[in-house]
Amino acid sequence: MSLVRNLPPPPYWAVIFTSKLDPPVPADYAAMADAMDDLAKTQPGYLGHESLRDAAGTGITISYWRDEASILGWKRDLDHQAAMASGRDKWYRRYHIRVAEVSRAYDFNRT
Amino acid sequence: MSLVRNLPPPPYWAVIFTSKLDPPVPADYAAMADAMDDLAKTQPGYLGHESLRDAAGTGITISYWRDEASILGWKRDLDHQAAMASGRDKWYRRYHIRVAEVSRAYDFNRT
Numbered sequence: 125m126s127l128v129r130n131l132p133p134p135p136y137w138a139v140i141f142t143s144k145l146d147p148p149v150p151a152d153y154a155a156m157a158d159a160m161d162d163l164a165k166t167q168p169g170y171l172g173h174e175s176l177r178d179a180a181g182t183g184i185t186i187s188y189w190r191d192e193a194s195i196l197g198w199k200r201d202l203d204h205q206a207a208m209a210s211g212r213d214k215w216y217r218r219y220h221i222r223v224a225e226v227s228r229a230y231d232f233n234r235t
Numbered sequence: 236m237s238l239v240r241n242l243p244p245p246p247y248w249a250v251i252f253t254s255k256l257d258p259p260v261p262a263d264y265a266a267m268a269d270a271m272d273d274l275a276k277t278q279p280g281y282l283g284h285e286s287l288r289d290a291a292g293t294g295i296t297i298s299y300w301r302d303e304a305s306i307l308g309w310k311r312d313l314d315h316q317a318a319m320a321s322g323r324d325k326w327y328r329r330y331h332i333r334v335a336e337v338s339r340a341y342d343f344n345r346t
Binding site: 143144221224225226227 | 253291293327329341
């Protein structure tokens with residue numbers, strides 16, 4: 125995974141999505157996740173996302189958005205809604221979604 | 236890693252810390268990270284944290300805080316400042332810190 129950099133100066137918004145599924149990650153889950161990654165990138169206001177999942181099936185995905193309206197648009201996307209419903213039915217044991225406004229950011233790059 | 240749950244209702248705050256270091260993770264880095272985990276838990280306003288790092292050395296750590304003042308207190312902690320300075324000197328190739336106010340949260344638990 126690559127870190128998201130070159131975001132605009134704050135304020136911008138973040139959606140922190142943490143989840144637990146039973147390993148190993150099912151192939152159809154991975155396909156859905158890839159499709160949602162591709163779809164998110166087409167959404168107005170999408171700035172980038174980062175995602176990691178450990179061998180125990182615990183994952184963190186953070187997506188960054190220009191404003192709160194962009195997040196609501198993504199939430200309402202019908203394909204996204206269907207994917208989330210499948211996730212609840214088939215894959216996720218638990219998840220948490222936290223919507224947050226980023227007010228300050230600091231970057232370090234080794235020179 | 237365990238997911239943080241049972242947070243209070245929003246608003247609360249999150250610090251999104253993403254970083255890249257050169258794998259394998261050095262033993263002295265892991266010791267520092269463990270010490271900082273323990274220290275953070277003693278800070279006023281600390282609510283929990285989640286952390287994952289992949290084999291390529293890319294990591295996401297999210298810590299949750301009662302309010303912005305708690306985050307400033309943790310930022311000013313001298314042992315934490317020393318650890319961050321060591322990180323810049325020795326370990327991190329790059330990092331990003333994003334301070335955000337969580338305004339909405341949704342939880343799903345399979346019944």
